[in-house]
Amino acid sequence: MTSHERTADGLPEDATVHPDASLPVHDLDQRLAGALERMGHVSRTMLLRQAYAEGVSPLQHQLLLRVHAMAGRARVSDLAVELDVSQATVSEALGTLRRKELVTKAPDPVDRRNTIYSVTSAGEALHTRLSSWDGPLAESLAVVGDDDKATALRVVLGLVADLHDDGVVAVARTCLTCRYFDDAGGSTPAPYRCTLLAVDFGDAQLRVDCAEHEARASAGGGA
Ligand code: SF4
Structure with a gap:
């Protein structure tokens, strides 16, 4: 044990806890927020690794998962809102997925002015492989x-x-x-x-x- 300062509970300081005691934030809240941030980082890392291993960008990975989940209802505007990026960014990434023959587009049967996207059979196979991105996390959860x-x-x-x-x-x-x-x-x-x-x-x-x-x-x- 080093000579780090101890806090009121007798344990070392936690870097996630803001040092400004005047803030109306409970230590536990800050540590929980820090733990969730760590978890988010771990999830992003696993997702990145899986995407690059399959030759797609992280955004293309997320788009394929969302287009699949939306089962024939995926429109550029909805995907942009869901992924919090611009419609131009979504359109460009969908264009790449189309060139890779992973998604296909068709007029929306409800409103033919719109276009909807669906996964192809090749996209379906890739979706199955990409869906295992959280395997290590699922293994850890299995014992909880x-x-x-x-x-x-x-x-x-x-x-x-x-x-x-x-x-x-x-x-x-x-x-x-x-x-x-x-x-x-x-x-x-x-x-x-x-x-x-x-x-x-x-x-x-x-x-x-x-x-x-x-x-x-x-x-x-x-x-
Ligand atoms: S409450 Fe809503 S989100 Fe939950 S199962 Fe029913 S329809 Fe789905």
């Missing part, structure tokens, strides 16, 4: 207890919902930002209700990217 994971899921999705309401996160298709989510009156182990599907469920079943999601009125106006 289900109750802890369910609580972590609720807490993280709660943070995403707050940031979505504040306009920091543009798109969040989670239960906690959904107009069909009802958390009034239920009881453990299924305290929530999806009023669209008339199903009761608990923390472990909270959806992160639901195909049936519709933004609730107070959820920052995003998707």
Whole structure:
């Protein structure tokens, strides 16, 4: 042990805790925010490695995953909002994916003035390989207890919902930002209700990217 200064809890100082004690931020909040930042860095690193190993850029990687998830509903404007980049950037990256024959475009059957993108069979195969980018993280999570994971899921999705309401996160298709989510009156182990599907469920079943999601009125106006 070096001679680093100890804090009130007897442990060494934590670099994630801001030294200005006048800030109205709790130490634990700062350390948790720091841990989430580390986790975000780890996720980005894993995603980058997987993308470069498959010969696509990180943006092309994310686009392929989103075009696949949107299942024939992917428009440039929606993809730009979801990935927080300009429509020109999305169009350029989609052009590259088309030249690689990983995505294809067609007129939107709902509004033929728009164009929608879908993955090709080659894109489908690449999507399957790219989807394993979080393998190391999934392996680590496999040994964590289900109750802890369910609580972590609720807490993280709660943070995403707050940031979505504040306009920091543009798109969040989670239960906690959904107009069909009802958390009034239920009881453990299924305290929530999806009023669209008339199903009761608990923390472990909270959806992160639901195909049936519709933004609730107070959820920052995003998707
Ligand atoms: S529609 Fe999807 S996101 Fe909305 S409450 Fe139901 S399961 Fe959750």
